[in-house]
Structure formats: C-alpha cells, structure tokens
Amino acid sequence: MSASTWHPDPRNLKIAYIGGGSRGWARGLMADLALETDIAGRVALYDLNPQAAQVNADLGNALADNPQAPGKWVYTAEASLEAALKGADFVFVSILPGNFDQMEIDVHAPEQYGIYQSVGDTVGPGGLMRAWRTIPMFVEVARAVEKHCPHAWVINYTNPLTLCVRTLYETFPGIKAFGCCHEVFGTQTVLAHMLADMRGIQGVHRREIQVNVLGINHFTWFDRASYGSLDLMPIYREFAEKYRKTGFEIPEEGHWANSTFASANRVKFDLFLRYGLIAAAGDRHLAEFMPPWYLKDPQTVKAWKFGLTTVAWRKKDLAEKLQRNNVNLKSSGEEGILQLKALVGLTPLVTNTNVPNQGQAADLPRGAVVETNVVISRDSLQPLMAGSLPPAVHALVSRHVDNQEMVLRASLARDEELLFQAFVQDPLVRIGLDEAHTLFTYMLSETTKRAPR
Amino acid sequence: MSASTWHPDPRNLKIAYIGGGSRGWARGLMADLALETDIAGRVALYDLNPQAAQVNADLGNALADNPQAPGKWVYTAEASLEAALKGADFVFVSILPGNFDQMEIDVHAPEQYGIYQSVGDTVGPGGLMRAWRTIPMFVEVARAVEKHCPHAWVINYTNPLTLCVRTLYETFPGIKAFGCCHEVFGTQTVLAHMLADMRGIQGVHRREIQVNVLGINHFTWFDRASYGSLDLMPIYREFAEKYRKTGFEIPEEGHWANSTFASANRVKFDLFLRYGLIAAAGDRHLAEFMPPWYLKDPQTVKAWKFGLTTVAWRKKDLAEKLQRNNVNLKSSGEEGILQLKALVGLTPLVTNTNVPNQGQAADLPRGAVVETNVVISRDSLQPLMAGSLPPAVHALVSRHVDNQEMVLRASLARDEELLFQAFVQDPLVRIGLDEAHTLFTYMLSETTKRAPR
C-alpha cells in the first residue's frame, strides 16, 4: 500500500497512445506536449491504421525543429499494442470503436421509429450498440495493460466513456485508469460568460470557477458554483429565467444553427428551472439522457435550439481533417497534460474525472463509474466526497447507472437478451415491445455486418 | 438494546385497530381472533366513521356467545385515536385514505390520456395521488404512536403500503412497524397448483412452499422456490412455457374475466420468460410497475387476461358489504394473527413483510422499505439477508424505489413541483410534458376538492 512501484523520470517519460492515428485528440496532445518544458520523453503511437499513426509520428518528430515548440519528444509508430505499452508510464486511449458506417446505424436507424438522437454515442439505442462493440476492445486493452505495464496510468477519452472505464476496472481491478471529458469545462465557460452578461465581470477563465461536480459522464451536475466569494447559484437562476425562451449563445462558438456542437443552452436552463441544479454538459448530450422531451422530433429539437449531429457531417468533417497535415501549435484546452504533470508529482491538481465510485457519489452504487472532482498528485488520484444528488435528479441518473450495468454485463457475456432488456429500459425508447425488438435486431445485425475487418 | 420494555400478557392483550369500521380486513381479523385460544384481551376500534366502528364492536362482542368462537375478546369503539392507542400492545392500521370519489380520479382521470391502471393504489398517477393524501395521515399515526404507545408493534395493511411504512419510520424512527400483504401468498398458491398440474402432487399448502422473497411491495420477486427437496425453478420454466399463451387459472378463483381480482397469470409468465425470476404479486399489480407493455389499452389488458378494477365496481362491492352484518367465522388466510402470536413469543415465524432496508436487499438503498422474508419472535422482527436482484430486474425495481422516495419527500414537504417530477418519471406516464402537467394539475385539484371533511 505505502510502497509506490511507479517512479517515472519526468525528463524521460514514455507515453503510449492507443488510437494514435487520430486527427483530433492525438494532435491536440501533441501540441500540448510540444508547448511543455517541464517534462520530456517519447510517445509510442499505436493505431489499427498503421499509416495514420506513422503520419502523426512524422508530424510529431518534425516539431523538434520548430523553435516555437520548446517541448522535446520523440515519436514512434508501433506495429503492435505490446510494443506501444511495454514500459509505458502513461497510456492514452482515444479510439473510434468501429467505423462511421456502424455509427450511421447507431444514430439514424432509430429515426425510422421516431427515436432521435443528437449524438448517439453514450446512451440511447446508439450508445448501447456502440458499447456492445467497444467493451470487448477495452477488455483487450485492460488485459494488455495488466501484462505489459500494470503500473501505468491509463487515461481514456473514448465514448461511451463511463462503460470504457468500467470495463477496464472490471477486467483488471488493479488498473490505475480514469476517464476525461471536456463537457464540464464547457459549462464552466458558460458560467464565465454569465458573469460578464449578468454582472459585468469580464475575462474570467473557466478554471477560476469553482464547482462541485456530481453525476455520470455527459449527465453531470453542479450543486455548487462560485467565483471568489460570489455564490453563482442565485445568479444562474436569474440567468436561466432571463434566457429560458431565447437561449444564450457564447459568441465565439458561433450560432447554434450553423454549428454541429453549439447550442443555445435552452435545455440546460430548462433542467435548472425544473430541478435546481446546473446540468454540466452540452445540450446535445443532456437531451439524450431524458425522456424524449427535447428530442421528440426534429422540430422540437430546433425549437430547443440545438442540433442533431448527423453521421454524414462526421464523414465530411473527417475528410477535411485528413487534408490537414499539420499540428496546430496552440493549447488544446484539455487537461490531459495537467493531469500527467500532476501524476508525475509536479503540480497537484483538482479537476473532474470519471472513476469507480468508492463513496464519492454517496447516492450512487459502489463500483459504478461516476464523475466528480478528484485531487491528482504524485501517483495518486483521490476522489472528493461530492455528496448526493437531490431525489428527482438522483432518479434520472440512477436509471442510467442501472442500464449501463446491464449493458456491461450483457456485453461481457455477449448476452443479447440482457442487452435487449437494457434497450427497452432506455428512456428514449418508448415504442412498443415488438417494434423495439425489430429495431434492436436490425441494429445488432447491422453493427456486426459492418464491422471493420 | 438488551432491555426489552415490552412485556404484554398473552391472556390480556390490547389491540388498537385504526380503520376499525372496515368491512373487510377488520372483520377478517375479528374472525381470526375468535378462532384463537392461546391469546385473549381487548380490541379498541377507531374509525373516522364512529358508527362503523360501533357496528364492528357490537359484532365482535356478540361473538362471545358463539360456541364456535373459542377466542374471547372484548371490543370497544373509541372516540379518539388517543383512547384507542393508550396502552396498546399492537396497532393495526387498515384505512381507506380518502374516499371512492377521490379514487375515481386516481384510477380513471388518466384514462383520458391513454394511461390505464388496473388498480391505481400503488404506483402510476393514481398511486401518487393516493400517497400524497395518505402520507400526512401516517405522519399523524406515527406521532400518536410515539406519544401514546411507543413500544407497541404497528402492523400496516394500508396502500400504498411501502410509503405508509416509510412514513411511519421517517416520522418516528424508533417505531416498531411493518407492512403486510397477501400478494406473495397468492403466488405461493400458484406454485402449489403448479405442482398438481405439472407433477401430480396434490394438496400442497402454500406455507409448504419455501421461497426467497426480494423486492418491494406489489413488485416482489422469488429467485428461489422449493417444495421439500424439489427445486421449483426449473418446473416453473416448463410451466410458464406451457401456459404462456393460454394462461393458467386457479380453479377456485373463478374465471379471470368474471372476477375483478383474478387473472390468468400471463403477465407473470411473460416476466419469468424475460427475466428468469418469478414475479410474486397478482398480474394486476405487476403490470402497473412496468412500462405500458401490458396496460397499453383495454384490448391489450384483455389479451393478457387480467382486468382493470373500476371504482364503480368498488362502490358496488362496498354497498353489498354494508348489507352484511356478520363476521364469517373462517380463517382469513392472512398472517396477522400468526405474526401477533410470534411477537408475543408463542411460535416463531418465518414470513415476508415490508420494513426499512438494513441490508437485507443488498442492491437496494438503505432505508427504502423492502419486502423480504423475516423471522418474527418475541418482541423481535429480523430480516433475512435476501441477496440481490439480477441487473435487469434491479433496474425495474430501482426506478420505483427512487420515485417513491421523491413522492415521500414531496408529500412531507407538500412540494407539488417535486411530486410532478415523480409523476413524469413514472413508467406508465409516457405522454408529453404539457399534457402530463395538465393531467397532474387536474388530478391534484380534484383530489383536494373531493377530500372528505
């Protein structure tokens, strides 16, 4: 217990990156590493697409000559998971589980039955199918970590994030893993903008907003928020009342109707006025956890001023990204790098992450993966006691915790019947049992048929 | 802890009966007491309708002359709750919270919105409204017990049973109370008939069927059942498969279509084939806890071979009962009398009751009122560790546990907004938010307007 067996050298770290061919998260991390002077080392990129990993490795190594990139790192593209993990101090996991053809089924097949999903990667019919194919991959990751780098810290960005982390711990209980997501940061940013709008306080950075984080990933809540000695909860009430009808858009994000990811926060305001807590994720995610109040049909979605992310858009977006062969040398705004430095021992950090519940979420079951604040320090991640959700929000969250447990059990045992039980208990699925069964069977067979090979 | 302060004299007990004017449960208990020779004493009847209590008291006292009634008890009708409770060793509570005009709203108002309820007294829109008006009554009972007979054992038969018991403990944590219900007995009886039908074993009494009881009242489950060395679970699978389409009716109960309470157990069989556990309540109750798979509309209900209990029928039934001015000297089949004797110390008893969860239901929250087996002995009720429900059934039950907690909080605080949150989270309520609000507001105002005064 007292004997830490993890003693990485901050000047010679080894980071393994699973999904290392990615154009998004991987390059964000590469930029963050390049801008960092306190740590150095090498990054082993692993991807099912080896060429994509090699492209990123080349880009990363080219940074060594860039005078604006003080951080010095050596990149390699690895041919096997084992080679990437061997001797790693950190493991990042950011993969697309499957392909966009499968995701097309996840998101759009249910629309034939009047079930609309704004993202389709977490809960709802799409989230379930995605979990069904992702969980076996994370079993494999957990086993490889246990074998090749059991003391490494594993940081996961892949969705469905909760179930990915849950699978890692279920497979290798001794793993040191957590899941990271920026949705909470976005809500802190909304609060910063609120301070400007409602109180004329300009230029507040989201990290200056103190919040108590409670819930599960993409369905996270604040029951306390403050800026210095200012309690933000009463101000948020005024704010939500002021903008409940029109919505409030953050200028730099662009108009919600023009952007796949933006929204006018109307769902967030509605949830606050109903439940008294600040829902801390984008409206697109929040809407999917509720009964189809906000996702009844495309008109309803439009009226609530957020968007349905189509897979056609994702395909187009990827094609554009594939054109860009550079790393944008600008901080990603993510906290991966801060977490890494905190774990090495450089600067302790209080932030929100997703780990199994040891009691930090007092009203949720032990072992369920929950999102709360934690303190990260040398070789240590300690959740803060975050308290309990009020009864109505507890009931909303608890349903999904139960459903996710079913999805986990079903996916580990490849038990299609149990998966169907989870399917029909999802709040978005309000169709008849027979219809539900037809849809379920179709999605399951298509997700199998379209699997990459 | 070790010092029991409750030492009733078995030959001179005092029983208080709240709702003592009832034609049903009260007279059942009167019959059971009259047939009992090991105990004696007096029964203080209290009812909001003093005349009804007096009628029952007169009937009870007349039994003293009946040679077929060896049990000797003196009955009084009391003018106040205080007079009834003072010095009581036992308190029975079996009341109709409100009146049939209110229940008409509970059950039938939601039908305008396509929401059908087969009973309407436990969950669903009707159960919620009933709880809203019942909980304050049980706060009053708990306070009176604390004041007048804090060491008495309180046995509740009133619905919504879970919330009545929960309210008693919430108000007076030191209370010794439990809730009793015969739905589990009915399911044991189904198993006894199964033995005859499937194995030719005749004449088994339900008490000879050993079961492990898990869940909440009216939504209770068996994960083990045996008769002697015979494991009944595999036999039940054959049985459910044999009768899944036609249903199976217990001969003495009459045809389901002619009886308000009978059913052909098709819902029970369907739940078993889906989840692998025996649902241990009547189909009418079970259907209300599920999404509207079985209660979609009257045709669906008919196809599943159970009935919607109308309040018109209840009114007619009561009118008939009011004609009968006698006590039917036959065992009620209830266990109240066995529990009473076990508590006095005469014969220890293993039976199912509803009490706050101390861990007997391992997967449900502490403090929630759960139904499991318990051992009753002198001044003692000890739950058995009943284990956990499998994930899919857990999720079904857990939703209602969460909802009931909301209803409790809302009703104690008279918080209509929180009650509405529970309302829209009930699985039977799948209508739009606005419609739901209209229905909710209507039901709430009508239940208030029609309250007895």
Added chain:
Amino acid sequence: MSASTWHPDPRNLKIAYIGGGSRGWARGLMADLALETDIAGRVALYDLNPQAAQVNADLGNALADNPQAPGKWVYTAEASLEAALKGADFVFVSILPGNFDQMEIDVHAPEQYGIYQSVGDTVGPGGLMRAWRTIPMFVEVARAVEKHCPHAWVINYTNPLTLCVRTLYETFPGIKAFGCCHEVFGTQTVLAHMLADMRGIQGVHRREIQVNVLGINHFTWFDRASYGSLDLMPIYREFAEKYRKTGFEIPEEGHWANSTFASANRVKFDLFLRYGLIAAAGDRHLAEFMPPWYLKDPQTVKAWKFGLTTVAWRKKDLAEKLQRNNVNLKSSGEEGILQLKALVGLTPLVTNTNVPNQGQAADLPRGAVVETNVVISRDSLQPLMAGSLPPAVHALVSRHVDNQEMVLRASLARDEELLFQAFVQDPLVRIGLDEAHTLFTYMLSETTKRAPR
C-alpha cells in the same frame, strides 16, 4: 442466481468427511446418521491417518446390521482428498491441525511468561500458532472443493473455527461453507437450568429458548433471550446476582473441578454484570478473549471456578478413546444432521452458524466471519440481521476481529512480522516487547519443528 445447480437425492447423498478417522466428532455424526430415516447414502472418510479412517468405516458399515440403527449408510475410507470429495453433496471438516506435541507448545510455552490459556486453540498465543499452521491446510481444502465439488456444502468444526471459515471463503469466494460450534447450545442449556432454578419451570429443552446471537465464535453474545412469552434477560440478571460469588453448576456436567470442560459460569455472570449481555460460550473460552482478568494465574482461574485444559489431559483422553471401538448409538446433540436435512430441503431450520458478514452483524466489518442466527433451507443459508453490540462489547469483539484479520493475512503470506504484530496486540499478551519476541520466536520454531511429516 435463480438457477440452483445443486440437486442431491435425499435417498442417495454423498458425504465427504475430512478428518474421518476422528474418535469424537466423526463418530457423533455416524450415530446421528444411523438414527435418521429421512435420508440415506454413503460417507467417504478421509484422514491423514488412513488406518483410523478404515477403523471408522468398518464401524460404520457394521451399523447396517444393527436393528436400532434405521439409517442406512455405506462407509468407505478413501486414499485421497480427491476421491473423498469427488461428487460429494456435503463436506464435513473436523481435523486436528498438527499434533498434540505442537499443541503442547501452543498452550504451555506461554506459561513460562505468565500467560495462561484455558484452551489455547482460538486466540491468545496458542490460537495464533494453531492458525498459522491450520490456514494453509484450509487453503488446500478450499482449492480441492473448488476443483472436485464446487457446489457442495462445506460444514467446518475445526478450530480456530472463525479463521478456518474465513480462509475457505478467501481462497474460493464461491464456496458454500459455514462453521458450527456447540458453545451457544451450552449457554441455552444454562438458561434452561436457570428457568428451573429461578422459576421452577422444569424440563425445558435448549431449543425452546429463543436467542439473538451476535459476535464471533467462542466470544458470542445474546442480547435477547426468551422462553415463550417470558423475557429471560431480567431473570438472568437476578440469576447472575444470586450466583456471582458461588457460581452455578449444571448437575449433569459434574463438578467443575473434576471436569476439564465444566465450569461454574462465574465468568459468564461477571461479564453480564459488567456489560448487560449474556456471553454465550463456556467460561474457558470467554476468559481467553479478555485481558487477563480471569486468567492472571492458576489461583485466579481456580477462584473463578473453571479449569485450564492441559495437553497432558488431552493425550490421556485420546488414549482412552482409542480403546473404544464402538459407536455409541445416541444422538450427539449436535445440529449437523439437522442442518444437512434443512439444506436438502426437508425441514427449514433457524440456528446459529459462522459465515462471512454481509451486514448481519451491523457493527462488524463486512467479510469478517461472524456468528449469528441464520435460516437454512433447500440449498440456502441466509443470515438474520442480528443488529449491533453495545459499544463496550463491540470494542472487546472488534479487537479480535482486527487481530484475526492480521493472522489471516500473515498466514496466507507466511509473513512472520505481521504475525508478530498480531501476537503483541492480543489482549492476553501483556509482557514486554522483547520478552514477547523471544516467546514468539520460540513458539514459531517449535511449531515448525514438531510438525507431523
């Protein structure tokens, strides 16, 4: 969960008996089986001493011709653990871990340092040493059960009972095992005699005394006791006060000074008058769990009217038993046979056993093996929620729970330093650290040196 995979045929059971050469417990069970008509089958005896097992097998088979032995069983002496366990429905474990030469060290070596032990097989220096050599044997048993009969019920009588059961579950978490001990029965018998002495109620059988059992084996407590409607706790207070000085001896047990196992119950009375709970084990066992109040020196022991069991006596007793080559056809008074029949499904049973704490002992850690009442029925053992000990008794018990956990960890890891930490934290060990270390080292080397080979 719902699917029991254990379906023994009551007329053709297979019982494995590890330690099957024993003259005591094994023959007791043989007598009980011979007297039983509801079940039949075969008994596979296994013993490190194969001849002893064969002697018992021959005796057992000879019973078949005895007209007073209606129960028909076939006995075999098996050459291997595997042969004994293969296909077993039940496994009894009753072994002497090591030999009397080792036990001589357990009990008598500490006397050189002024540490007296009346039994030396549970806690104290002797109990620790015995655990140190027993735990690896039970690891072996658990592994063999997992391999050869994973669904069998395992009933352990071996001391240190708590740690034997704990080891079984630690090694094979899926095991269905419990530990049985008759000390509680002896205390019920004291209460039956108390009824005669204090109230003139003759002939009460111990099973008619209802008790709530709480604690750990050999240090078990009653916080409730009743006989019919009679609360025995206030009577016990009078009784303890009456006999606190003289003691009270049960006639048939013989005078304490002439019998190794008898006592005058003075320790029991003293504990009651201090703590308000009935200590439910023999005084010889109870004294060892306390600071050396009762075991200060042989004079003190004599004054408290119980005896120090010498190993010399045990050797002599065994020699006498070895002369007797018969089975005494009389009920052993043990409950093994009742438990077996309850597990088969014949008659449910409420009794006290030792199993891991799931919450039945609310104030003791989960997983610790505790002794409480349980309900045994077909393929099922369910603890009753027994509640909490009062703070002072909790503190006494809790120390030993902590110490036993240390002994377990130490013995599994063969960590002598950790075992020494447990040694110096035992309440009987009040000598200086250096002396303690000398004694410990001596005992450890002797127990190793004298091991049977």
Added chain:
Amino acid sequence: MSASTWHPDPRNLKIAYIGGGSRGWARGLMADLALETDIAGRVALYDLNPQAAQVNADLGNALADNPQAPGKWVYTAEASLEAALKGADFVFVSILPGNFDQMEIDVHAPEQYGIYQSVGDTVGPGGLMRAWRTIPMFVEVARAVEKHCPHAWVINYTNPLTLCVRTLYETFPGIKAFGCCHEVFGTQTVLAHMLADMRGIQGVHRREIQVNVLGINHFTWFDRASYGSLDLMPIYREFAEKYRKTGFEIPEEGHWANSTFASANRVKFDLFLRYGLIAAAGDRHLAEFMPPWYLKDPQTVKAWKFGLTTVAWRKKDLAEKLQRNNVNLKSSGEEGILQLKALVGLTPLVTNTNVPNQGQAADLPRGAVVETNVVISRDSLQPLMAGSLPPAVHALVSRHVDNQEMVLRASLARDEELLFQAFVQDPLVRIGLDEAHTLFTYMLSETTKRAPR
C-alpha cells in the same frame, strides 16, 4: 442542498472566539489576522474569564495603529456566549476544559499505579477524564451554535479534539465544524529536514511535501509522501534506519531533553520500521496510543528521547505567558487563516482536518471523526478518499475509535460504568481490575471536586 445560505462579506466578517482570553492560540490568530489584507471585520472574544478576554480585545484594537499590521479588525470582549455567536460567520473554539488542578489529576494520578502519560489530554486515563468534563461543554457550544448562528463554520482547536468534534455533530447534526491540529505539519517538517539530511535538498517548506493523511487526531499516519516527483517513502526507510538508535532532532526545536515539546523522533522511526507507515504526530502523542512500550517508566521514556510534560511545567509556562502583554506580529504557522479564506471563497485549499467519516477512511466506521486531507472552498469542506490502513495499523487505530465511542456515549449519558469500561480497555491501562477501579474512582471524584466554579 444547492442553495447555500451563507454569504459572508469578506470585508466585514464576524468571527466569534470561544476561549478568547487565551494567551496562546487566540493571540496567534490575532497576529495572523493583522497580517492579512484580503479580509477584514470584527472579532468577538468570549471567555469564562471576562478580564482575560478584555485584555486580548484591547491588545487587538491597539494593533489598528500598528503600521506593520495591515489587517484591520475590531475586537470586542463579550459577556455572553449568545452575544459572541449572534451573527457570527466563523466560530473558533480553543478552551482549556477545566483547570490545571484537574489536569494534575489527569496526568499524574495514574503514575502512582505505574501508568505514565506524556501529555494526558487525548487518550489514556487523563484523556478520558478530560473528555468526561469537556463533552458537556461542547454539547452547550453545539446548542448555542444551532440557536444563534447555525450556518457559521466552527473550527475547533480544543483537546481531546476528536471527541470535541464528535460531540458537536452528535448534538447538532447540521453543524459545519472541523477540528484542526498542527501535529501533521510537524511531521511534514521532519520530512523537509530529512530531504536536507539525506539528499542535500535545502529549504523545502512543509507545504511543498505532499502527503496522504489517514487515521485519527494525534494518531495519524502517512502512507504516501512525495516532494515533486520524488517518492519520500523509500528515503524515509533509509532515514529511519540511519537514526533508529540515535534519533534525529530538528535543529531549531532545541534538544529534546531541554524542551517539553521536542523529541528525537525515535518512536516515529520505530513505528515506521514495525508497520511501514509514517506516524504523523509528535512522539509524545504517539506513545500514548500504544501499549506501554514507550511509556513503561521514566527511564524508558528517556531512552526513547522524548519527555513527559508535567503539569507543574504548564503552570509555570502559563505564569510566564501572563506576563507578556503583546501580540507577536509573526505568522503563527497555523492554517486557521488559510481555511477561513478558503471558506470565504478566496483561495481553495487542500489540507488535513478532522471531520466525521463519510467513507474517506474506508476501514473506519462511518461517523467516527477521522483525520484526512480535505479540499476547502467557498462554504464547502470535502474530504478526499484516503483509503485504508494496513491491518496492523488498522487494529491499533480501531481500538481507540471504539474506546472513544464508549467515552462519548458514557459522557453524554453521564454513565460512569461505561466510562470505566473504556478506562480498562485503554491500552495504557494494564493494571489489575481492582486497582484500576480504585484509580478510576479517585480520578473521577477529584476531577469533579476540583472543577472551577
């Protein structure tokens, strides 16, 4: 839950100080406030000795003219607890419970029986007697806070600290209280000196040493310690081995033999070498929680190189302090002021405090007051999940948790028998029962007789 009702103005705080006449802690806080520019307000001093409070108030107000004291505070001496508490945002409690004549009995009476105590204010016979008279005072404080300033934050420095905080929560469960102690800081300082001694790293401040804190006040442990990326646990092992015999003294603290509070840390090293964890309190405190290994007699104490603090010394020290009528304008090194600013919302703080266990100490009972790290932010104190102690240390700590619970129950109920049970279960009390009873009775009557009136 989400609605904070505590909105103090950082420029106009009200602090109540109970024990406001103190020469030590009160003046330390006065200095800290005077040096602080971010907050301002008034301080209401309350003391049983009104003159002492007035002296301090005058000193405090005089600071307003001191140019080196930028913090501006108005001091008043209040005649009643009510006046001090009314409207308070913060309440500090730092009192001497009783007087030095009582403390003389606490510390020195047991010496007649060979029981030596180095402090006598936490556990052991002296700690128990002190708790017995302190707990009623804290019942009074809790009731007054509930009445006059229920939302104020209460910071306690009084010993026995654990039981003072426990009493506050037991009396007023809604209180926002915690206990602060600098013993952990002292151990961090030892680690800073270790870095200089063992690695040549000079000038490290204790706040730069990251530690995981686990245990109870004055018997606290580190199972992790780091400085930047340096793991301090293996270095501490070398350090403890190097100085196990000679001890290691921190230069500025003076030689242990000349100072009441200094030590050579030999007890700390011995505990580390036995248990593998860093004991995080002064040796004087640590020794009292163990069996009398270190406190056998004055010679033993001297050999371990720490001192017995006599009450004669305390009396002399106080007399000297009473001469000094000034506030030493130098930071106290305590964290009260940092905690206060963090609670106001100015700078979040990770520090160690004592609060009821919600699960942060996974192996200790819920509700017990434990010392772990917490995060303090605006109107919020959140414990970090600190994990579990290893079995041997758990057993050492757990005994005291159990004993303290007994002392609490005994003191609240004024139950002398239960207090005696705690007395004889304290590890320092190894004398015979009769002697123990004589000593206990004497101490109890003297503590009552000598009470201030």
